[in-house]
Amino acid sequence: MTETYTVPDPHRRIQPPRRRVRDRRHNGLAAVDFGTSNSTVTLYDPNLPPPVLPLPADQRAVLSRAVVRLLRSEPQTDEISDLSAGQCRAEWDTLRARLGRELAGGSPEGLADALEAEEGTHQALLYDVLLALEAAQAGGTAPFAAWLADRLHRCYDEAFGTPALEHYSLFPVRLDNATLRDEVPSRLDITAVDPDLVVRLGRPLGGGAALASPLRGLKHQLDKPEFRHPLHGGARSVELEPLLGGAFAFLLDRTDEFTGAHPDRLDDAPIDHVVATYPTMAPPAVRRRLESVIGGLLGVGEVDLRYDEAIAAALFFLMRDLGANHTIGVEALRARFRAVPGAERHWIENTLVVDVGGGTTDIALITTHLHDETPPMPDAPAGSTGRHYRVVPRLRGTSGRSRRGGDFLTLQVFHLIKAMIADHLLTLPHPGGDSFPDEPETWADWQRDTTAALDPIHQTEDGRYRPGSLVAQAQLALQRDTSVAEPPTGQRSRDNVELVLGTRTAGRPDDPETAARERAFSDLWDLADDAKIGVAPDRAYGLPADIVEDIVRKVIPVPGSLPPGLGTELDPLTYEDFEAVCRPMLVEISRLAAALARTRLTGGERLDRVILTGKASRLGLAAQVVAREVQAGQGPQGRPVQVVVERKYAKNAASMGAAWAASMSSFDTAEPDEELLRQGATSVSIEVDNLLLDLPCTLSMRTPSNQNRALLKVGTPFQELPGGRLRAFATIGLLPKLLVILREVDGGQPLPWGTFRWSDLSLRHTEETGVRLDPQVWPRQIRCGIEADGGLDVHLLLWRGDRPVHRVDRTSAALRTPTPEGGFLDLDRLADRILVAGSPSAPARPALRGEPAPTRERFAGEDGMLRSALLGRIPLPPPDEDGRWAFLLHDEQGHQQLLGRLEAAPGPLVPHLASVDEDGVIRVHAGDPPLWTAESPIDVEHHPGMVYRHPLGTPKSETDDHDNPFDGTH
Template structure:
């Protein structure tokens, strides 16, 4: 890296990480999932094509592991379901011994070792072992045969459920080579700030105090005011610097990973980055992340098309397809439902719920499978291949910020804190009291009790168990609403006993930081370790270490501290964690109910993310979805992803970006005649419609929906995808909200007229906005793109004017056909186009549903305007030469060839036709661009010119109970 700031280090110089500018650039891309708790990176490296193996290496490794586990397994009684379990175990032992002797001449353990070593060398022993087991299975006794068949199926299912990453040229980056880990904690240590910022992600090293430490940085993605103070330094670090340091660290580790594997990976520094982000992150947060990558780090190409919900959904599509698309597509066709009345069309509706460390991200996806094999004249029936199109359609997304595994841990944290505090106030000093230790301990307890809320005391003394009951009462609240006074009162009471807060606390925070960290790690262990019938016992040594740092506690603790039945029961665990799981489950169910109509249904639910590993999560999600299902519907399958719960987002994003860069292949007639199966996976189809409704806040909090969910995004002249809606006149301010099915709307963008005048003043302009025109005569609309960016469009007049280029050649209607009619609408029904041979001529300006052309005003490069009309329907496919014939139909029904229209080279979207009052006919790739300006004053003097204003970041209401790492817990 290199730092480009020539100023010397010190005050006045912005602290920034080094800029990533290198002469050698990697030819692939890196998909980065910077998480709240952990982070992963997946590298797409097409440097060398994957080896053509009967079974991909990833899946073969899993099959070997599962087979070894099977060879070492002993059938349990409950697995066999027979009173002769002992005989079955003897049968299994005899079969293993025979296979071991036949294949290796050793015992079972020798066979296992031989399989593992032979597999590492690429041998075929694994295949011979499985073949022997498959052949022996039907000949066993019925109970044993059933058990072995089930275990063999499990081996195969687990192997084929493993994504064939290397086949797709995808490589999980090893971020911690010391422990060979593919994920790294997102905890950040600042190790240097001069001459440039350097950070490290991971657990504390214990080799010195860093300049600053940050946990949960991702919580502040939409908080531009967030700052971190440096130790022994007057300077602070802003959120963009910290994010740049974190992404720089992950990309440096990716570069090290490529250099460590020169035999299979391309050398060079990664310069194309696909970054995932929370689904509910507002546009301002996404724009900040893009700035970090391109402006702060200097990355050449930053791709933010895929949020975490979309990325996770695409991962499961990749996994289901497998390495061999010809086999995978047939498996999907067998699983999918045929569309009623649709020829060779199948679908499946999947709800993906990603409960990560800091957020929950939800996507509802309908995957369409279409058999679009073209006619192959002369081919023998049954001898040709098939051409399939796989189109994932995003029906909607939802989610909840600050609702994930960290929030569950925070709930457990507060309950454990109350349990320990109650333990401190109820444990007496029972040891020898030679130095007055018992009195000192009672005095400390009395002092602390006196500072508690009156609800915790009876007759001036602490009421045993009261803090725990208060905790349970507050923590079982509905997490969809902000925490009430009772919750804050309970937390304040517990804090007076056991201090873990650092925000606003005088003195050195290091002791409290350590207490918080120890208690947090204990809550993480308890969350994982507690189970039905198995309470989590708090280790006495950990409890003693925690309480020894309580404010004012005597140096000599009573002998009973940390002992006794100090534990977290599973019932209490459910009480404090289930409310959050209910909240996010209702959001998922609300999304499914809102997007699926009465004739459609949900086929499966996929749970992923770290927190989804809790058995309670699957139970709650299944229960909430079942509560809203229609009578007679089959139960929805709930699938929990365990192996790739954290990696799914980065893997899915990397796979999608790689496919998008290659494009979807058209049907190859020659390959089809040879019997090949072709599959076109069109991942970009996920980005063709708005995943949520956007509304404008009105009086009494009544929202006016401007763009409904599912609104198609239309391709523009610059190739971008956008949707537009007219608002009309604006009031003093405009607040755009994202609607959330089953939840509260979220502010998405805000605009105030005063900000526009302030920007004009800052630009140095001598004039100000004419208050006679602004805002009374100004009209507005909103435009949203595929990345969720929101712009406000401002203009005078009824509609924005559309920009045309008179220098481009375009046919003109002959004067004898135009007559004296200057209104272009008079000719709209007479114009037809003829394209490909198999499609008959059709109206050029009307849609297929007979929708009339829209009246528009066109303006050229000289500012001259003319009236006209713009077609609303896409043109049919052009002819083989890429052109359409333009026909004019006269009153007698005859068509006259006026000229030809050429398709715009490289355009993927629909082509439209326009006609102006001068009789000029033009073809446009997507919607024609609007006539725009960067100067607000032009709007006053030029009706129809559009000023585009990026909506500002809304002020989000954040409950301090949501962020575990802000120092208030």
């Protein structure tokens, strides 16, 4: 039998396979947080209702383990306020012995063992133990009762601080089969390219199965569409979007495997609805690229990118605080929140969420409103009814910093340790030039030649290396202000260290020496990451000699044996040195967080809580610096701010919050059910989508005076259009030849968000159509404005004339007022006479007049004819039960004449407006009427008022090259 092999086409674009959803699709969704260092997926699966248990399984397990630890512990002297620790221990021993006999039929140790054994069985022993411990407080001495109450409250806090995931049908997906963990390193290996691209995320592959160098930090390349990753041999490379597609395909395949492994409780159909989070400060092109990859390249049917990482993390904590039992959770919120002065039954809390991830820091300021909207029930006995609460989170602003996260801290430690090893190599004692007689180059020669290549500040007068100088130079360079560009001295420091210990691969050929450098970088990076986690105020981190020697062997140019003692005399990394190089970045992001709170909370508002999450938040130094800087940002009279550090779900918070929000947004807002309220039930309405209805930042334009002009300010409400699209619009004025739109960052440098150059538009139009735009019109007579959507994608709107024209459908439902004698209508007088009525119980009111006043517009019909009109700016009242409004005309004699009824436009319940044009035609619009749009800029020349929408160009990233740890320059 002869096999036929197909030779791969070197010019064929390498792409991942499309997902195949055949007979049916999964009923839920997968929320994917593709991180710089690690990735997580949370599955929402409504296949089965959650089990009805006294306590959700996740919280019960945590509570059980906490109580077991309590039973096995002893009161410590520092826990007892009046130094009666001995008496407390005696009371505790007596109580445990009694409970062991009564509840477990044995010793105190047997009680803890029995409680530990029944953790997953949902038996009653845990609740019996808790009831007994609560009751025992009343019979003990005051010091013992206080100690036991404090320890029990810690157990409860730990349990209720655990999100009730299964109650919400949320499941963390097991992604790393080797470690059985629900997060996987984002390190990427390419395992196949023909016929389709296949990648694997996780720890290194063995056996040389990868077809290219391992790729770390792919997320750093999201804003670099030109990125390519070469395959071994250099003849072919894989582009950015296929690499992203391969990574998402891996995560979704793992999710399908997870559902398939649990068919008894999960829907095992393929996932076809993906919610993807993205960095808060990522430009709009990144969001579009992710949507194109997941939906277009992989073929996923439904792609949701509404939640950036800051908002997703904030929603996780709202979910956690509400808990499984909303009746209890909402009362706990009310107890913690502050009453709004002058507002009855209204409470708020201002929370700052700082998510310090692997590659980015994402910050969100949330004000959560709690309204008691229980309807009056005068015939019900006082205190017998339940309550109806409405939870409304409001986004006050977002901020953050790309390339500022745990990886940047590791990079700081990496450069310090690299300098320490280089210094060690140049000062390592050696037996002399005759030590290695069989080798062409001795260690002494290498030290002398290497030192000669360094800057003079590292050399003594006789040409020897100046001990400690490389480390001192590195420390000075690393202790800089990270909010500004690095000075040249930082590059010089790294260049000097690189001459001793070469780990850079950028620009080098694909050969064995480059591969060895790559492995040395990877080993040194892992060593720096371990050191970052292992060092502590009372514990220095010793650099393992065997790892140091292995790194040196990969790149040192001296062949054969190395001098004895390599790595054994290397100084450890002290906490003081670690703090000195890591504190600047933590100060930078903390000041961004403090500035966001300071600028958005005005008029006496105060910050109530700071929640620190993300993998880097586990460092004690991070919490310390954030707490200090945020407190300083509150001013000298500010109240102490509570700082909460999320440790257990630090990495999963974004994917869990996004999954919960997407699942909750599929439910309609709950209205009070008076019958249930009469029975004493409490109902809660949670409006998660409210977070998306305000502009999260200020968009401005750069001016020649360098005083940026704010166009759309943070907090500007989006207008919801039919179809669910969100829009905010601002007029700029005459079209400039160059326009740069910026995203303002409180406490930081503004980010270029979009660019427009008139000459580019003119040239492109001429090339595509062969028609030149009229230079007498462009740009002299063209006006412009910007339009931002819910994803902060910005378009430039271009029109000729004073104002854009709106388009109306002349065949849609409308009413006509009687034509006056002479045929002339005075729009202003007519607007005074038009009334509207909705609910039969509400009186008629002016349909157009009010505050704000109506605006004068122009309407264009399908025939292109323009008509003057007045557009009301006050929303119409609620319609009647049929969804219609009655319009009346107040005539000259004071009578009200019914003109007819108009119904609401189908779609979302957006505010409706009324208009009347110069022909006396009354219309109802869902928000602003749509604009009269043009297909080409040439139409704008010939039809004044017609609007051409032009996407803004993507500005060049202004991040420092050295901030990317994985670009081969380190």
